[in-house]
Amino acid sequence: MDKAFAPAEIETRIYAQWEAKGYFAPSGTGPAYSIVIPPPNVTGTLHMGHAFQDTIMDALTRYHRMRGFDTLWQPGTDHAGIATQMVVERQLNAAGQSRIELGREAFVERVWQWKETSGGMIAQQMRRLGASVDWQRDVFTLDPHMSAKVTEVFVRLYEDGLIYRGKRLVNWDPILKTALSDLEVVAEEEKGSLWHLRYPMAEGPGYLVVATTRPETMMGDAAVAVHPDDERYRHLIGRKVRLPLAMRELPIIADAYVDPAFGSGCVKITPAHDFNDYDMGQRHGLPLINIMTLDAALNDSVPAPYRGLDRFAARAKIVADLDALGLIERIEPHKLTVPRGDRSNAILEPLLTDQWFIDIKPLAAPAIRAVESGEVRFVPATWTGVYYEWMHKIRDWCISRQLWWGHRIPAWYDAEGRFYVARSEAQARRAHGIDPAVPLRQDDDVLDTWFSSALWPFSTLGWPERTPALETYYPTSVLVTGFDIIFFWVARMIMMGLKFTGKVPFHAVYIHGLIRDQDGQKMSKSKGNVIDPLDIVDGISLEALLSKRTTGLMQPQMKAGVEKATRKQFPQGIAAYGTDALRLSFARLATQSRDLRFDMTKVEEYRNFCNKLWNAARYVLMNVEGRELDPAGAEFSLADRWIRARLAGMLSRIESGFAEYRLDVVANALYDFTWHEFCDWYVELAKAVLQSDAATPAAKLGTRHTLIHTLEILLRALHPLAPFISEEIWQRVRVSAGVSGDTIMRAAFPDAASIPSDPLAEPEMRWVMDFILGVRQIKGEMDIPLNRRLEVLLQNAGPRDLEFLNRNLHYLTRLAGIEPPRVLAPAESAPIAAVALLGSLEILVPMKGLIEPAAELERLGKRLRKAEIDLSKLESKLSNSQFALNAPPEIVAKDQQRLEELRTEIGQLSAQTERVTKLKNQ
């Protein structure tokens, strides 16, 4: 084995072998365990969030596969309608072309080409990350057989009366020229103005003042509303005002929606351009006056001077014209929430258009019950409330999009505008007896991407056919996703799953936090803080990283800032850390926190961890290869028994970590055991046996056997999080360890319960460790090199101390760096020495010029102060009579004992301080 762990070559080689041998496919035996991947968008490459999520899913998958489950991790990618269309359109624009020029068919062809590129990059990234998905089952949401399922669902929903088409007010994106669902709207608070406009009374003098944030919509006003109980305006209800600039009259109506305290208490009502006004218009039978075109300019229903003006130009002109007429009472600054498209960032317009909707309440009710009943469990449970809140006030879902990239709506129109919903044009004709000579035209619109996403758990498994995969792996075991798409995706999958399969799509939803940069900032191209996960795996030079981060920026003026920040953060570029280090650091990050700060130092930490493990394995192999390892006749030492007990402890921590989706717990358990127990202690203890001429062959055999078996079990426990290094080392140790199997991937996950408990090993080992730590503490504080062997005397040794001492002398001399200690007789006086305490046992290191009395006094002082503080706390606790009365007896007893120990310790330390002080003063 090489001296340092070199991941690059190992990873690609091992993954190729796994894939070639078909290890990712379900085993077909055992209980089913399945996860469907949240399909990444084919908009580019995977980002850190994907890599994080894939690590979690892969760890869960590998863990269950090793535990004997029939395990499927279903891969796939998403066409991501708007997002992908925008990416390709931007590419076209950069090349001086436009989508419109190209035409629908050619454009869609271009997007398919891009899909091949992006999908290929994504698959490649997933392979480098070690994802054990079943590639044979890979699907894309727009694959023809997947589209057929989408059509099937649409038609069935339509036939059940749950899909309807109609002219409704929707969120309209005038840049993308499509409708959006409520969820795709981000409400941002922005600074604006509140214009107080005077609307003259139609008859007689005077005017009403209405307050508005959008004066340009006045052209679409259908009424002015006041609160029915508002004394100021009560008498005017039923009368009329004249709409300035347009020669129309508006009724004054009463509606309790109006807040008399806001503005003037009079509201202009524009039913075709405001959601509230729309509702009010419906209540009062007001006309819907649409004044805008699809690109948000004023249309021909407004007076000539304003026609064709963009909404904001129209606003300026209308305000100027009203001002000229003296019809503006005042303008005040006002904060308002502006709706913007989540993709385009365009200011959206409520606009009347023909759209398709899902009547959602009938679907929502069973989906709410499924969570209430516990059929679907959110982890952490706090997200349940978020789900309920949205589900209880859910509104109909606008599913049609005026885009080109997506699932075409299966509806056909005749010349009269009648439409027929069917699985195909032919079926539409058959069902409605339409002559082939009558032209039919399919709806131009496509479906919201989330429509097909909602079907994902069952569509990927074969629905509507009752395929073996559907029967076996549906409902899936767990959905792993971020909280940002609970509404977009999780809720809709539960609704659709229940509707079309009668079952929930997954039993658990594990909601993880969102990956942010080291400063807690969201990672985004425009911030210039994105990292390609593979750049951490393979490393990247500063130059390459700079060019990656600064090309294709939406706002080129950001370039300088991005470059500066990048140079500051990665002056040397990024080193190659390997996949396992990245995965382990992701796991360590997977706490229940919402925001997860990704930090390079964590990756470095786990790179070092991998190297540590690699070298521990080197040491083990060095000592076992070509040697007898048959445990028959082996003698197992205290250290052997102890490390086995600690191994069991680690395994049970891992088990509960996985059960609770706490991969941070799993990663920490592995780290602590590997580094601080196996390497720091056990390997060093093993050396004391293996390098000793005094140790018996049976003892050496026991140590070798324990070394190789502990390592082998550790590797299996590590495999779900660090698949590559565990496989690589396992391949080298499996023969010596005497385990069968071709791959660690399909080896059994180690079981804590199969390791018998050993209640005596840990206390004795604790004594050994404390002895060693006591001596090391003196050496460390006195700057004495560890390997300088010291003379040590023991005072006050009890029978237990003597027993432990005799049994473990070889450990003590080696790990503490001492000569075999001499036990002082009860009456024998000790030379002046530095002292370490182990219960009542005093470990003495004679000072004789080695240790300065002043330094030892300082050390003693520190210990003494600590002990005294502890003692006084404990004394006040125990002196409280209520404590003994109410606390559990075992707590009281423990504290009593601790009190005695502290008193002994303080007595010893004080006596020692006195002795050293005397010496110093001589």
Next chain:
RNA sequence: GGGCGGUUAGCUCAGUGGGAGAGCACUUCCUUGACAUGGAAGGGGUCACAGGUUCAAAUCCUGUACCGCCCACCA
């Protein structure tokens, strides 16, 4: 306006009722035959604040402050 998170060592974070923890960073020592991507030792925290419950609170309850997120039709 409603709701949900967070506040623990310089930094990033674990820790849900009984002696304050990890990693990194920092200080000192160590070219020991697995590993300097290493080893040994050490310093550093009134657990945001104020009340309350309890024999006992970082942990449970109430409130306050600050930070963040989600939802929401006040023009």
